[in-house]
Amino acid sequence: MPTVRAIYPGTFDPPTNGHLDLVSRGSTIFDHLVVAVLRNSSKGAPLFTTAERVDMLREATHAFGNVTVETFDGLLVDFARQQGAKAVLRGIRAISDYEYEFQMAMMNRKLDKTLETVFMMPAEKYTYVSSRLIKGVYQLNGDISELVPPLVLERLQQKRGAHVAPLGGEVPGEV
Secondary structure (H helix, E strand, O other), X not given: OOOOEEEXXXXXXXXXXXXHHHHHHHHHHOOEEEEEEEOOOOOOOOXXXXXXXXXXXXXXXXXXXXXXXXXXXOOHHHHHHHHOOOEEEEEOOOHHHHHHHHHHHHHHHHHOOOOEEEEEOOOHHHOXXXXXXXXXXXXXXXXXXXXXXXXXXXXXXXXXXXXXXXXXXXXXXXX
């Protein structure tokens, strides 16, 4: 019986509970899930280095026996071929995500007709969570403790050398 290997790509800067929700659920659907951290992103300067993001993800996913964390750059379809993956897992939070993800899925299909894209909705409590939003709220001293794994919160605090606002604290300014 063939095994189905999937890739869950992203920048994961930083990893969020929404990401881990998809990893958890994806690990029950696929025989093996590769969380693929993009090394060179067009999203600007990362908050965490690639190595830091990989370390956090490996620590956060160590309990899953069928999940590994790798890095890649270049075309996702090339990385998927190298990994022997048959599917790409992508999270969709809103219609705007779908439009972008649909374009990417169609381009990936054009480049490799054998690579399927599987879209998953995050748990309702994470539908608004993005790494960009997490960084913005955290930089303004907002409470993100329920939105990221404790190890990510700790690493954010180490980077800034300060603490987040207490639970229920107000977020000053706009993000």
